[in-house]
Amino acid sequence: MDVFPLPVLAALAFILGSLIGSFLNVVIYRLPAGLSVVWPRSRCPHCQHTLSPVELVPIAAWVLQGGKCRNCKAPIPVRYPLVEALTAALFSLSAILHPVFPDLVFIWAFIALLIALSFIDIDTKTLPNSLNFTGFFLGLLGAGALGFPHSFQTALEGGLMGAGLVALFAGYGGWLYNRFKDAPREGPFGVHLVHLAAMLGAWGGMFGTMGGLWLGSLGILVGLLNASLNARTGKVWALHDSLTLGLAALAPLAAWALDLSPLESLRGLLVSAGGMALAGMLYWWLRNPSDKVEPPSSEEKPEGYVTVMGYGDVVLAGFLGVWLGFANLLVAVFIAVFAGAVIGLVMRRYGGDNQIPFGPYLAIGGLVAFFYGTALVQWYLSYIGL
DSSP: OOOSOHHHHHHHHHHHHHHHHHHHHHHHHHTTTTOOSSSSOOBOTTTOOBOOTGGGSTTHHHHHTTTBOTTTOOBOOTHHHHHHHHHHHHHHHHHHHOOOTTHHHHHHHHHHHHHHHHHHHHHHSOOOHHHHHHHHHHHHHHHHHHOOSSOHHHHHHHHHHHHHHHHHHHHHHHHHHTTSOOOOOOSSSOHHHHHHHHHHHHHHHTTOEETTEEGGGHHHHHHHHHHHHHHHHTSOOOOOHHHHHHHHHHHHHHHHHTTSOHHHHHHHHHHHHHHHHHHHHHHHHHHSOOOOOOOOOSSOOGGGOOOSSOHHHHHHHHHHHHHHOHHHHHHHHHHHHHHHHHHHHHHHHHSTTOOOOHHHHHHHHHHHHHHHHHHHHHHHHHHTTO
């Protein structure tokens, strides 16, 4: 639906993006602090001077004030106008690339959420569940109501498989890094249920559908029953990670040897692991909906277990999977790993020990894959002669 000529739409999108970027600065600062993002009004953190409407004009106010507070002359971090400019530029670019309503409104929400998540992750090494799950369910809403960016089935499966992919990366990575030691047990939901679901989904998936039930989803059902048992008894009933993760990895090979379907086994592995991971994160978030970041605990994890990746990245991968579909999510992950390697080397060379967490790289990969993922896949297939 064409509403404005493209140059006008791009200009309006830039203005809207700068305003949204100004609000995102508030979200990035206040959400991890456990503060309201709507009240009180914005003020200088140094002198507590309440900012006037003129002082809140995005980008221009910072430039005209010389990057300083009008009241106390304290410096205002350059990141504030940069977030506003980045949001404005991406809103305008997306309007040029996809000038279709109401799709464009969903794209703007997608961009805003990724920007907020990225900067919060840089500041606190956390990815707020409120933003992650908003993106996840907003993508499902767009798919179900508008068929955008793709069908509901594609969105749901992409979200589950995306979360499963990163959850299993964390699971196998932790298992190997900690020399086959079990991850800490938590009840009623914990990572052991993700590994159990992955094992059952991988073995069930190879046998396809029985009685109208796709057996690859069996892991989610058994995992939820296990969680209910944990909650009812107050104990954590769990198999060893070496058993569940080992059998999960073996299933696709067994499917190939038995002339069944290794791809369906892998699909069941990822769908069940992702479904269980998202259910667990949703449970813990509903139990404690605050996104406030608490100071690091001095207590070490049981038996010195080292976690290689947080589950905020798992939910973010599910969020991106809903919007991208699983194929384009793989493109996003590849871009994220490549960007992480390049930027990591630069940061190590010039930034010392400063490190950027994986969330912003996933966001970069997600944005590129959203607009250009299909084209990149087609280019690569033609490059290798397929």
